[in-house]
Amino acid sequence: MHVTIKHVAKKAGVSPSTVSRVIADSPKISVATKKRVFETMKEMNYQPNIIARSLANRVTYTLGLILPSKDEEVFENPFFMQVMRGLSVYAKQKGYYIMYNYCRSEEEEVETIRHYMDSKWVDGIILTSTRIKDKSVDLLMKRDQPFVVIGRPEAQRDKVLWVDNDNVMAMENIVNRLIEQGHRKIAYIGGEQQFTVYRHRLRGYRQAIEQNGIDWDDRLVVEAEPTEQKAYEAMKQMLKIINPDAIVGTDDTVAYGAYKATIEAGVLGVAFAGFNNTPLSIYNNPTISTVDINAEKLGHYAAQVLIDQLEKNTTMERNIIVEANYIERESTLDYVRR
Amino acid sequence: MHVTIKHVAKKAGVSPSTVSRVIADSPKISVATKKRVFETMKEMNYQPNIIARSLANRVTYTLGLILPSKDEEVFENPFFMQVMRGLSVYAKQKGYYIMYNYCRSEEEEVETIRHYMDSKWVDGIILTSTRIKDKSVDLLMKRDQPFVVIGRPEAQRDKVLWVDNDNVMAMENIVNRLIEQGHRKIAYIGGEQQFTVYRHRLRGYRQAIEQNGIDWDDRLVVEAEPTEQKAYEAMKQMLKIINPDAIVGTDDTVAYGAYKATIEAGVLGVAFAGFNNTPLSIYNNPTISTVDINAEKLGHYAAQVLIDQLEKNTTMERNIIVEANYIERESTLDYVRR
């Protein structure tokens, strides 16, 4: 039979509530009994039943992680894996568990969240991507559910917990650097602006262009689904009307896809840079300049911010900006243009 | 206040137990009351509290997923992500949840498993890799905990639930094909044999070599940590004593690492093939021939086999072999050797 708090109590010659207090390390228990109870717990190899504790506490020590289910994004990009590890390591250290769910659409996302909340399964929820007008965020806000966003919600930003890079600045830095290197016709290939992350990166691009007094050229800007294939096609179109001398993409695969189109078109020496420091960027020939967004840290801090809130640790910050590092490799250095 | 079974009962004019029976779809409830209760449930937007149900049932509808925490493996290789999605999709459909945990070592793995069992958090456990002498497997067996292995335990194979590829045959096929293509000095670069998967792949290599009447040559076989770097170093060593005309690696990065060493050494025209159909294999130049092990299916079936056992659905099989497909690309076709 499974050993419960009652068995321990009986054997230690105390009441169940005393045992419970010992577990909670209540300060009102004498050191003597504490010691005795602990010993019997060891002897009997007692482990608290988390489910029972959760029911009594109305707390589960479990966080729900919402993952998007786009093949390319999730599989080719280590981003999510890194985030998951960051979350896991911190959560474990704090005694929390993480459940994950893939959601194919915004509807499924909302449904999953609703289910988590109604069934009282999780104490808090982690969102790994966010749109400008995000139904999940709205729902969570309305129901007053603790949650954290990896990325940055556009609306009610001050009321929401979030952890993000400074994507505006990250992109601005790349473009500034490219300009410094002599480029003037820099193509931007990015995801759709409904996603905050892409909106920010485009903003960074725009700011760099403007700050450097370069004329804005719509023909150099493409917003599409951020996959290699789409980027490739987009660049093919672009080349019919204008030849860029550099490319920035919101992911390594995107940058590379676009670059491939320039090669095929015989437009040589185009510099290109991406985001996410994917394996592609290391293994590709030329190696790809890219921004490491420190996904594992994003996960780590997301867990931290959320757990702090759950435990009413109000001293902690509600938002964290994780640094992003631009890694220059061959694709923007001389190698590629000789 | 949160709506419970009691509220529904009162509003529907029945007892809590009746509501409970309606939820469980008990056959001894009249159709009329069933309908009425269902309606009130909708009206009140009632959702069962999973924790309470779990406590009463002594069942959590949750599976624990154990992940290794080696950087290279977990991040550069979409294997785990794909497995996770396969698991998630099937589990969700069956009403199960999945918790995941990264474990840095076999000890941490054992500790995590023990914790899951003792605290009664999960109904079943999923292992994503397995050694020849696996402490986790031993523990789970001893405690009679339901679990499934992705991969194949060496010991007590008939008593354990597992889902795996036929790694012997997969490797045998590659090597046979390379031999058919005229290669005779085929280097094998693989992980250590303490992991079942690598033991099997080496066996497949050996069988193909022997079947084709090729003399066994120890100098062509390397077992090391399966990373690009180690493979690169290993090949550098090998080239001092023998030049292979083809390379098989137990992962794309491994095959590529070894190949890189041949290029640097000026040994040209070496064919190479890997495993896992990673992004690297598609983006690399040349593209890499590789085995797609259908990781998402592995996950899917693992969940299925485990849940079947949990629900005592004894009609289902206890082990499943998922097909592995060899994808020939440039690295073993003429392109690379011209």
Add this chain to the structure above:
DNA sequence: ATGAAAGCGCTAACAA
């Protein structure tokens, strides 16, 4: 076919 009541294992308010 339905209800009353006990219990899953733990916590916490109230007493002592």
Add this chain to the structure above:
DNA sequence: TTGTTAGCGCTTTCAT
């Protein structure tokens, strides 16, 4: 400092 007792929300005998 410790014990008693009444829940947490749901399931499940045992009656009726």
